[in-house]
Amino acid sequence: MTHTTLVAAFALACGIAGAQDTNPPARPAPGGDHMFKMMDTDSDGKVSAAEHAAAVTSMFATMDANSDGKVTAEEMTMAHQKITGRAPAAGEMSAAEKIKVIDANGDGMLTAEEHATGSKTMFERMDGDKDGFLTRAEMAAGHAMKMRKGAQ
Numbered sequence: 001m002t003h004t005t006l007v008a009a010f011a012l013a014c015g016i017a018g019a020q021d022t023n024p025p026a027r028p029a030p031g032g033d034h035m036f037k038m039m040d041t042d043s044d045g046k047v048s049a050a051e052h053a054a055a056v057t058s059m060f061a062t063m064d065a066n067s068d069g070k071v072t073a074e075e076m077t078m079a080h081q082k083i084t085g086r087a088p089a090a091g092e093m094s095a096a097e098k099i100k101v102i103d104a105n106g107d108g109m110l111t112a113e114e115h116a117t118g119s120k121t122m123f124e125r126m127d128g129d130k131d132g133f134l135t136r137a138e139m140a141a142g143h144a145m146k147m148r149k150g151a152q
């Protein structure tokens with residue numbers, strides 16, 4: 001294998017090369033506006049804590065493919081690919097890293113309770129003006145922050 005081939009293979013493994021083919025600029029960012037509309041069940045343009053919690057609960061059920069009450073990194077990766085149609089892009093957190101952030105007992109899996117508690121913390125962190133509702137802008141800013149590696 002030549003050096004150039006190695007570099008190309010590495011770029012491909014990191015999703016750098018693949019991102020250009022699978023993600024044309026015209027396509028809206030996955031999980032952005034669609035996710036917001038899904039969560040805003042009363043369509044008032046804001047996501048309340050209750051709306052967020054309901055979405056989190058149904059998200060957990062979706063991710064828990066074998067319904068054992070726990071979500072593993074594999075299950076989260078599979079659910080992510082099903083929803084967005086792609087693997088996490090370069091620079092995005094992997095499922096294992098996302099789990100680690102809210103995995104209270106450190107067993108590498110999420111229970112519904114850990115997921116709910118972690119998501120509530122994220123809601124509060126994303127709610128920049130602390131009015132108890134997430135606007136589109138607040139959610140977009142929060143997700144950008146969350147996806148950046150090493151962000152706390």
Ligand SMILES: [Ca+2]
Binds near residue numbers: 040041043044047
């Ligand atoms: Ca709402």
Ligand SMILES: [Ca+2]
Binds near residue numbers: 064065068069072075
């Ligand atoms: Ca499971």
Ligand SMILES: [Ca+2]
Binds near residue numbers: 128130133138
């Ligand atoms: Ca807010």
